[in-house]
Amino acid sequence: RGIFGKPREESIEALEMALLEADVGIDATERIKNAVAMQKKEIGAIIREEVKNILSENSMDFDEFVKTHEKPVKLLFVGINGSGKTTTIAKVGYRLKNNGYSCVFGSCDTFRAGAVEQLKYHGEKIGIEVIAHDYGSDPASVAFDAIAHAKAKRMDAVLLDTAGRMQTNKNLMEEMKKIKRVSSADLTIFVGDGLAGNDALLEAKEFDANIGIDCVILTKIDSDAKGGSAIAIAQELKKPIIFLGMGEGYDRLMKFDAEWFVKRLFE
C-alpha cells in the first residue's frame, strides 16, 4: 500500500483509505487520524501502534478464563441472524473438549427451521451432548435444562446457542434478556460477521446495552474480510476480541492476535 516510507501527507490519505476499506468505519478512522496527527515520528509505525493499542487494550485469554472459572462454566452465544453462532459454538466446544473439558450444548434456538438438527449434527460429530426441546418452546427453559443437566453430571462447560435476532427487534431482545437472566451466563459472547460494515458496531452496542456482552468473536475472516469492525468495537465498547472464525472446520478458530490482525489489515 505504500504507507511506509512515503511523504507524510500522502500517507495519511492512504491510511484513511485502508481503514475505511477494511470496514473500520468513519468514526473510528477519524479518531485514529486525530491520534496520529499529533505525532512527529514515522507515520507507518505510529498507525500500526495506535491500532494495535486499541485492539490489545482490553484483552482476554479465553482458555485461562475457563481454566480458572467455577464449573460448570456457562457460555452464552449471541448475535444477529446468520453471523455464524452455531458454527462457532461447535468450534468452541471442539476446542474445550480437546482441552479435556466435558461439555454440553443447549439448543436455545427453538425458532429457525433446521436449527436443532444443525446443532445436533455438530454434537454428534464432536461427541458433545445436545439438550433440545421442540420447536416453538421457550428458549430460556432449554437453557435451564442444559445447565441443570451439566450440574447433575458434574460437567465443565455449558454452551448455549441462541436464535439470531436483529438488535432492533424489541421483543427478541426482551427474550434474550430472559435467556441471560435464567441462565445467569458466566460469559456472553457476541458473534459478529467479519464481512459486516458499520452495522457490526451498532449490533454489538445494542446487544451490550440490552444484555451485556463480555467478548467478541468475528467470523468468516477467511473470506478475505479485514474485519475492521473489530477496531470500532474495541475502541468504543472496550470489549476483547477473543477469536476469529477462519473457515467452517472445527479447528478453524484462531485465537485473536492483534499483531497478526494489524499486519493483515494494511497489506
Added chain:
Amino acid sequence: SLGNALRNSIKRVMNAPHIDSNLIREVCKDIQRALLQADVNVKQVLDLTKRIEKRALTEKPAAGMGSGEHVVHIMYEELSNLLGKGRSIELKKQKILMLGIYGQGKTTSCAKLARYLQKKGLSVGMVAADIHRPAAYDQLKQLSEKVNSKFYGDIHAKSAIDVVDRGLKELSDCDVIIIDTAGRHKLDEELMKELKEINDRVKPEERILVIDATTGQQAKEQARAFHENVGITGVILTKMDGSAKGGGALSAVAEVGAPIMFIGTGEKIEDFELFDSERFISRLLG
C-alpha cells in the same frame, strides 16, 4: 446523527438565495460521510461525490427548479444510476438459482420467493442443492412444508450436481423450480467451480445473488466473483429490518449491473417485499 447532518446541509442549500461553491462542497462532504456510513464502497463514494460536486457546480437547473432542489435532484439521480434500471421477476415457467456468501439468507429467501410466486398463481418446487451445510436439507424441507411447495433433496447425496439433476426431473411439472445452493465466498475455488457446474447444467433463467444488508466493503469484490462465475441476473437484499443501510449491496449491484428485485424484512416467510429504489435511497442517506 449523520442523517441529520446531511438533512441540515441540504436544507441550507435549498434555502440559499443563490448557490455558492462552498455550500456545494459542504453538502458533498456530508453526502460522502453518509454514504461511507452506509457501507457504500469507498472508491465508488469518492467517484460519486466528485461527480455530484462537478455537476452541481456546472449544470444549469431545469426550468422552474431552484438551485438547491437541483443539487438534491443530482444526488438522487447519481444514486439511482448506480442502482440501475429496476426489474421485477417474471411470472413465467423458469428455473431460479439462488447463490451468495455464507449466512446471507439464501435458504430463507428461497421459501419467501416460493410463497410470493405461489400467491401469483405459479406452482413452485425447491431443490436442496446445498450438500455441505449441516442440516441444510432439513432446513429447506421444513420451510417447503411451511409454504406448501414441492421439494426435492437427498441427505445421502455425494454431489450437488447429482441432486440438481434428479431435482429437475422430479419437479419438472412445477412452473418454477428454485435451487438453493451452499454459501461460499470468492476464495472458495472448489465451491465456485461447483456453482459454475450447477449453472452450466441447469441453465437457469434467473441467477439471483442474495446479499445481507449488513455487508460492508467486501460486498463489491465478492459480488464480482459470483458475477464472473455465473453472471448475476438479479439481487435479493436481506435483513433490511435491521439498522444497516445496505450500501454494500448498492456497490455490489453497481458492480454486477443486476437489479434488486426483493428485500427481506424479517425472519418470517411473509417478511418479503418488492424493492422500491426511492425508499432505499432515502434510507441510505439517513
